[in-house]
Amino acid sequence: MSNYSSSPASPAHSAAPARLMILGVRADHIDMAGALARIEAMIDQHRSAGGPARQIVTVNPEFVWEARNNVAFRETINQAALVLPDGMGIVWASRILGQPFPERVTGTDLLPRLAERCALSGYRLFLLGAAPGVAEQTARILEQRSPGLQIADVYAGSPADADAAEILRRVRAARPDVVTVAYGAPRQDLWIRQHAQALGAAGVGVAVGVGGAYDFIAGRVARAPRWMQRAGLEWLFRLLRQPRRAWRMRVLLPMGALVWVQRWRTK
Numbered sequence: 001m002s003n004y005s006s007s008p009a010s011p012a013h014s015a016a017p018a019r020l021m022i023l024g025v026r027a028d029h030i031d032m033a034g035a036l037a038r039i040e041a042m043i044d045q046h047r048s049a050g051g052p053a054r055q056i057v058t059v060n061p062e063f064v065w066e067a068r069n070n071v072a073f074r075e076t077i078n079q080a081a082l083v084l085p086d087g088m089g090i091v092w093a094s095r096i097l098g099q100p101f102p103e104r105v106t107g108t109d110l111l112p113r114l115a116e117r118c119a120l121s122g123y124r125l126f127l128l129g130a131a132p133g134v135a136e137q138t139a140r141i142l143e144q145r146s147p148g149l150q151i152a153d154v155y156a157g158s159p160a161d162a163d164a165a166e167i168l169r170r171v172r173a174a175r176p177d178v179v180t181v182a183y184g185a186p187r188q189d190l191w192i193r194q195h196a197q198a199l200g201a202a203g204v205g206v207a208v209g210v211g212g213a214y215d216f217i218a219g220r221v222a223r224a225p226r227w228m229q230r231a232g233l234e235w236l237f238r239l240l241r242q243p244r245r246a247w248r249m250r251v252l253l254p255m256g257a258l259v260w261v262q263r264w265r266t267k
Contacts, residue, residue: 019083020101022093023258025064026078027085029094031102035084035110036117039206042081043123043177046205053179053199055080055192056208058107060087063185065251073186076193081206084110088232089252093259097266104232107210111180111217112145114208118178119146126174126204127154128167129182130214137218152176159187164195172202179207182214 017030017038030038035056042054057063057080067074077083084105085091094101118125125142127135135154143149152174157167171179179199181188188209192199199207215221228234 017082018099020094020097020099022090022097023064023068023255023262025059025067025074026080026083027059027090027094027101028083029099029101030082030084030105032105032109032113035082035105036113038082039114039178039208040117040121043121043205046200047177051200052196053192053204053207054082055189055196056082056084056206057189058084058086058105058110058209058211059090061089061093061251061255062087064090064093065255066186070186072190076186076189079193080189086211088234089255091232092256096256096259097263106213107208108213108216110208111210111213112142114178114180115142115146115149119149122150123177124150124152124175126152126171126176126179127182127214128157128179129188129210130156132156134214134218134220135182137220138214141217159183159191168195168198168202171199171204175203177203177205179204180210180213181207182210182212184211185209 017028017034019026019028039056046054055076057077059077063073063077063086067077084107085094085101086104086106088104091101091104115125117123127139129135130138133156135156139151139154143151153170153176155167155170157163179192181192183191188211192207192209196207212221
């Protein structure tokens with residue numbers, strides 16, 4: 001039995017990526033170029049046909065572990081328009097399962113590239129989340145890197161229900177094509193799913209959960225050197241800089257063991 005399933009062809013982009021199920025949680029076989037192409041197609045499709053905002057999830061091992069027991073989170077990931085392999089542990093799992101992903105597609109790498117596409121295509125970008133002031137700083141940096149980028153608005157807010165009305169009011173006023181949400185998982189992803197209809201009605205074609213991307217881009221948190229990123233050792237750099245992350249990374253060994261069990265069962 002294969003771990004892959006084919007997703008239905010999208011009217012906006014016929015070559016929908018294959019889907020790899022890792023412990024019941026989906027990740028899509030796609031690289032950065034393919035992800036950007038599909039996101040742009042989704043925006044164009046929404047501009048012509050409307051509907052709810054298309055949700056993009058960037059999944060890592062912590063997502064998979066949480067989603068095994070969090071049904072709402074698992075459904076959110078599995079029903080998203082696109083699920084990107086963010087963590088190196090996801091790439092390793094794909095190799096164990098015999099269907100290796102071409103590369104990691106992290107939220108931190110995706111956001112500047114997406115901003116470039118927005119600048120070139122005239123899409124409006126809304127940055128939601130992170131601590132007060134971080135989204136503003138991130139917006140300035142993205143505007144410097146991508147001349148012509150239209151930042152529709154920035155707002156910290158929170159994923160609390162009490163803040164939803166104000167966030168959606170700002171989104172309706174700004175009319176962005178893309179909203180990136182930096183509340184951390186699973187809150188950012190559950191928030192996007194809950195408000196996908198309202199976001200779509202406000203003109204949003206795509207909503208992406210980007211976790212700590214603003215903090216990295218704004219320089220609030222240091223990122224691993226490029227050689228460590230290329231070697232798949234960014235997790236080690238972050239662990240050395242933030243030892244408290246060891247509690248979050250405890251899932252790697254048991255998850256790895258369960259992925260091997262999945263491979264044996266699906267032979």
